[in-house]
Amino acid sequence: MQRPAAGPREAGAGAAAPVRVGILGLGTVGCGTVNVLLRNAQEITRRAGRRIEIVQASARDIGKKRACPTSGIALVPDAESVVRNPDIDVIVELIGGLDPARALVLEAIGQGKHVVTANKALIALHGNEIFRAAQERGVMVAFEAAVAGGIPIIKAIREGLTANRIEWLAGIINGTSNFILSEMREKGADFADVLREAQRLGYAEADPTFDVEGVDAAHKLTILAAIAFGIPLKFRDAYVEGISRVTRLDVSYAEELGYRLKLLGIARRTESGVELRVHPTLIPRRRLIANVEGAMNAVLVKGDAVGPTLFYGAGAGSEPTASAVVADLVDVVRTLTTDPTNRVPHLAFQPDALEDLSILAMEEVRTSYYLRMHAEDRPGVLADVTRILADLQISIEAILQKEPAEGESVVPIIILTHRVVERSMNAAIARIESLGPIQGRVTRIRLEHLHADWH
Amino acid sequence: MQRPAAGPREAGAGAAAPVRVGILGLGTVGCGTVNVLLRNAQEITRRAGRRIEIVQASARDIGKKRACPTSGIALVPDAESVVRNPDIDVIVELIGGLDPARALVLEAIGQGKHVVTANKALIALHGNEIFRAAQERGVMVAFEAAVAGGIPIIKAIREGLTANRIEWLAGIINGTSNFILSEMREKGADFADVLREAQRLGYAEADPTFDVEGVDAAHKLTILAAIAFGIPLKFRDAYVEGISRVTRLDVSYAEELGYRLKLLGIARRTESGVELRVHPTLIPRRRLIANVEGAMNAVLVKGDAVGPTLFYGAGAGSEPTASAVVADLVDVVRTLTTDPTNRVPHLAFQPDALEDLSILAMEEVRTSYYLRMHAEDRPGVLADVTRILADLQISIEAILQKEPAEGESVVPIIILTHRVVERSMNAAIARIESLGPIQGRVTRIRLEHLHADWH
Incomplete structure (x- = not known):
């Protein structure tokens, strides 16, 4: 058989000519992308049918020593000039953050260039605007690397599960938090100590707020929910609670x-609206996803036809993220000659077929609960607590009353409840905290069984 | 924004006209496909931008009562007439088996129709011929449903992991075997009893040979290896051992x-050739894949950039398989207007870029082993056995000598070894079996650690 000419019809690209890429930002992921493209050039070309060539890259300090070779790449300090370079077909945005990333991406789209980005904050907050611009200009904005690093979860949901009505998904989508929770469990250590260790090892940033307070997970969850349910990106409506x-x-x-304690991002369709929530969650230890440890990520997706599916892998890091960036590049290369209207829509659903479902306030969400409280060791406390729960129609699944610690008179009481709307639980907790023998606040952690038949 | 015209350029299909599909075989998966397409018609059209319409289907007994509605579908007993129907754009082959499926698929290709198939035997044995024909005719043959049912594993490897040099993959890809092994463990039951139960529950066929002897898993493994490594389909070179x-x-x-005992399909690149093997395998119990129970499937894929990834879900069944069939249909719809040369190649790599790597004979494979033997309870036996292993450079990881059963003088000895080439192990086993105090045959089960750094 003859080698077919790759024949893109884009102006300036001849038959089987390499696709010319410009990278904005040559940090960890940028260098990972360069390294993967160089090391696996042959393998990637054997798949894509064309070479992918990085012709230019921007970096704040172009003289800096880097973890990747840059010969053959024109390094410039000015990202704008890469975006405007007429020799470049695809822009890879790896600067992160909103400013100037948003402006650069919109400018690239305006220039008729396709964009690949790993920027979850940008997509979660400005995706609606960006996809609208891309749609009008007939270019693609690919963002596989924005969620769960190297796991091809965007592709899986958007293309692999197209037959399904997605009912819910639940993901461990922040590696730092999962690493910290895994270490706390294995070593019996406190949050603050493990965080310090994670920072030393490079698993957590100097300012860990976005990771440990659930913001990063909420960015990713927002994106997953949009492509799963066919709704616009609604980051501002997400409930966000971290592990600190x-x-x-x-x-x-x-x-x-x-049970095992995990930071989960949960998106779920209900009759009254969409649940969109990130919070620490108890899940049965026998679930596969409960056994995802360390900095690894996993997303459990329940479709009505396929049932439960799980996608697992490295959620961050130089080459895992680069793996997703390069996969997007190959996808872009393959669809250069596709009628824009026949491409996979950015948010999985045709832009005029999105449904503006409302996001439920956390008060309206129904879930099970783990409650921990400390009570003076005297008769009647448990009766009072269980009476409060009963009055609010909250049924109890299990109670664990521990011995008081040596020389103390305060006993820890742990209660697991069945599902109830959060508003009722808030009321119950307020009443329990007002009981005389209850000391301090009640700790509340949500609990999900993640049954295949949860819907 | 305006709704864009879907505008396929195929003869006979007007702008945004529905894609017309013909199904060969209206059994479990065929009816699943009809049901999913009907139930989720709106959802699917919102994604694909066009309706997918089943206009004709063939079934041996067209009068039979079915698990799906067939109004609006022209039922015919003759598959040929569906394949030749000029009103049909895409043929879905769900007959299974090689004959007449092979001839029908080739005929459909000859007619210039795209094909979606769930037929793993057909692809594993005749894929090379089928893809060549499809390539020449410029049509697609999609086969996501052929491997691991609803898990989008073909898409994940072929598109999601394009950046990677795939080093190895290991999969639980036969649900029947996994169900049987799970039940044997949970209930402490024998193979034959569990098999009977599985047949009663519909998890195993009346003739279970293909499932329990590893043939079905080998079909799927052959397909996975081809798209992972860029090699032709080489089913006949696979090593196949089942769980019976x-x-x-x-x-x-x-x-x-x-450890946990699983039937694994393993494909691995080594310097001397490709390993392609299906056999019962001990794997560390703490691995995620070791905890895949019942009829579920999972495939662990190790890429050099992404690291280990795992894909989990239902590997069979009416709607999970239909989920993959319909995803393929949507993919086909989307690339109808794509230059055939820019489509994702059937075997992930461009047809002229396949590498004809040789498959290693099982004798050349290096793996660890679990050995079980029964010896008369007298001094020196263990010394003789370990001496034989030492002479063949086989190092021991663990030995477990059990008490003889009540009133018996024969003791079971279990030995775990480090990695060694299978030829040496064969020699060792022959020598051990010739020792006087060793009763009967030595049981040998291969053991893999599935470390992320196995390569």
Whole structure:
């Protein structure tokens, strides 16, 4: 058989000519992308049918020593000039953050260039605007690397599960938080100590807020929910709670009860609206996703036809993220000659077929709960607590009353409840906290069984 | 924004006209496909931008009561007439088996129709011929449903991991076998009893040979290896060993040693050739894939950039398989207007860029082993056995000598070895079996650690 001419019809690109790429930002992921493209050039060309060539890259400090070779790449300090370079077909945006990334991406689109980005904040916050611009200009904006690093989860949901009505998804989509929770469990250590260790090892940033407070996970969840349900990106409506207040005590009580504590991003369709929430969650230890440890990511997706599916892999890091960036590049290369209207839509659904479903307030969400409280060791406390729950129609799944610690008179009480709307639980907790023998605040952690038939 | 015209350029299909599909075979998967397309018609059209319409289907007995509505579908007993129907754009082949499926698929290709198939035997045995024909005719043959049912594993490897040099993959890709092994472990039951139960529940066929002897898994493994490594389909070179000789004793000893027994399909690149093998395998119990239970499937794929990734879901069944069939249909719809040379190549690599790597004979494969033997309880036996292993440079990882059963003088000895080439192990086993105090045959089960750094 003859080698077919790759024949893109884009102006300036001859038959089987390499696709010319410009990278904005040559940091960890940028260098990973360069390294992967160089090392696997042959393998990638054997698949794509064309070479992918990085012709130019921007970096703040172009003289800096880097973890990748840059010979053959024109390094410039000015990202604008890469975006405007008429010799470049595709822009890879790896600067991160909103400013100037947003302006650069919009400018690239305006120049008729396709864009590949790993920028979850940008997509979660400005994706609606960006995709609209891309749609009008007939270019693609690919963002596989924005969610769960090297796991091809965007592709899986958007193309692999097209037959399904997606009912819900739940993901471990922040590696830093998962690493910290795994270490807290394995070492019986406190959050603050493990965070320091994670920072030393490079698993957590100097300012860890976005990771440990759930913001990063909420960015990714927002994107997953949009492509799963065919709704616009609604980051501002997400409920976001991180792991910074999780104690080693709760981690170990959870284990004792057969559960594991994970930071989950959950998106779920209900009759009254879409749940979009990130929070620490107890899940049964026997679930596959409960056994995802360290900095790894995993997303559990429930489709009505396929049932539960799980996608697991490295959620961050130089080459895992580069793996997703390069996969997007190859996808872009392959669809250069496709009628724009026949390309996979950015948000999986045709732009005029998005449904503006409302996001449920957290108060309206129904879930199960783990409650931990400390009570003076005297008769009647448990009766009062369970009476409050009963009055609010909250049924109890399990109670664990621990011995008071040596020389103390305060006993920890742990209660697992069945599902109830969060508003009722808020009311119950307020009443329990007002009981005389209850000391301090009640700790509340949500609990999900992630049954295949949850819908 | 205006709704763009879908505008396929195929003869006979007007702008945004529905894509007309003909199904060969209206059994479990055929009816699943009809049901999913009907139930999720709106959702699917919102994604694909065009309706997918089943206009004709063939079934041996067209009067039979079915698990799906067939109004609006012209039912015919003759598959040929569907394949030749000029009103049909895409043929979905769900007959299974080689004959007449092979002839029908080739005929459909000859007619210039795209083909979607769930037929793993057909692809594993005749894929090279079929893809050549499709390539020449400029049509697509999509086969996501042929491997691991609803898990989009073909798409993940072929498109999601394009940046990677795939080093190895290991999969639980036969649900029947995994169900049987799970039940044997949970209930401490024998193979034959569990098989009967599986047949009663519909998890195993009346003639279970293909499933329990590893043939079905080998079909799927052959396909995965081809798209992972860029090699032709080489089913005949695969090593195939099923689970029919696995005993509950081995399942329980494996657990005791921290391992779980699974039927794995393993494909791995080595410097001397490609490993392509299906056999019962001990894997560390803490690995995620070791915890895939029941009829579920999972494939672990190791890429050099992304690291280990895992894809999990239902590997069979009416709607999970239909989920993959319909995803393929949507893919086909989307690339109708794509230059054939820019489509994703059937075997992931451009047809002229396949590499004809040779498959290693099982004798040349290096793996670790679990050995179980029974010896008379007298001094010196263990010394003789370990001497034989030492002479052949086989190092021992663990030894477990059990008490003789009540009133017996024969003791079971279990040995775990480090990695060694299978030829040496064959020699060792022959010598051990010739020792006087060793009773009967030595049971040998291969053991893999599936470390991220296995390469």
